[in-house]
Amino acid sequence: xAGITQAPTSQILAAGRxxxxxxxxxxxxxxxxxxxxxxxxxxxxxxYSNTAGTTGKGxxxxxxxxxxxxxxxxxxxxxxxxxxxxxxxxxxxSDSGPGSNEQFFGPGTRLTVL
Amino acid sequence: xxxxxxxxxxxxxEGAIVQINCTYQTSGFNGLFWYQQHAGEAPTFLSYNVLxxxxxxxxxxxxxxxxxxxxxxxxxELQMKDSASYLCAVTxxxxxxxxxxxxxxxxxxxx
Numbered sequence: 001x002a003g004i005t006q007a008p009t010s011q012i013l014a015a016g017r018x019x020x021x022x023x024x025x026x027x028x029x030x031x032x033x034x035x036x037x038x039x040x041x042x043x044x045x046x047x048y049s050n051t052a053g054t055t056g057k058g059x060x061x062x063x064x065x066x067x068x069x070x071x072x073x074x075x076x077x078x079x080x081x082x083x084x085x086x087x088x089x090x091x092x093x094s095d096s097g098p099g100s101n102e103q104f105f106g107p108g109t110r111l112t113v114l
Numbered sequence: 115x116x117x118x119x120x121x122x123x124x125x126x127x128e129g130a131i132v133q134i135n136c137t138y139q140t141s142g143f144n145g146l147f148w149y150q151q152h153a154g155e156a157p158t159f160l161s162y163n164v165l166x167x168x169x170x171x172x173x174x175x176x177x178x179x180x181x182x183x184x185x186x187x188x189x190x191e192l193q194m195k196d197s198a199s200y201l202c203a204v205t206x207x208x209x210x211x212x213x214x215x216x217x218x219x220x221x222x223x224x225x
Contacts, residue, residue, distance in 0.1 A: 033213075035215075040217055041217060042118075042201065042215040042216055042217035042218050043157070043201065043203075043215040044215070045212060045213065045214075048212065058212060059212075059214075090156060090157070102147065102159035102162065103147075103157075103159070103213070104159075105156035105157050105158070106156060107155070107156050108155075108156055
């Protein structure tokens with residue numbers, strides 16, 4: 001693994017189904033983030049994690065949950081998907097906080113909820 | 115509330131210079147980033163400003179005025195590969211690690 005990876009690349013999901021988007025980084029970054037990107041709205045922060053074992057809510061956390069059991073992995077779960085969650089999801093990481101540290105983004109997961 | 119404004123689209127000619135503006139109104143400020151995003155790809159880091167002034171990095175420069183809530187990204191000697199979206203982002207000093215992104219400016223470089 002080099003950098004930050006996400007899986008799956010894309011997914012079509014029926015409304016009401018549970019879905020977990022996976023994110024793994026091998027840069028030993030403390031901080032990780034989940035964003036969704038919608039046309040005309042830019043990137044919006046869903047949840048973040050300052051360090052393993054801690055998580056926080058971003059701008060649009062409703063309907064999503066995260067966990068950070070270790071440094072490398074930061075899965076995002078949709079407990080019961082709805083069509084408004086159709087979006088491109090990006091995971092990112094940075095060394096410590098983002099104050100002066102650039103965020104490295106994964107390739108994204110394109111999710112369609114029908 | 116938090117707000118970041120940037121133009122939706124811009125068009126420029128290969129070899130020219132283009133300036134992409136960004137204005138922000140946020141509660142707390144801990145730095146401003148510019149990212150480049152090609153269609154269908156992930157954003158990649160271009161620049162970071164936390165103090166007023168100009169930061170230069172090759173063909174790209176970024177300027178910040180904290181008192182005016184204003185930044186710009188300057189791209190010189192435009193190349194076709196510079197056609198992309200440019201995202202302005204502000205990190206908030208609110209005790210948590212939150213970064214707010216603008217909607218992005220799509221730049222089209224024509225021959």
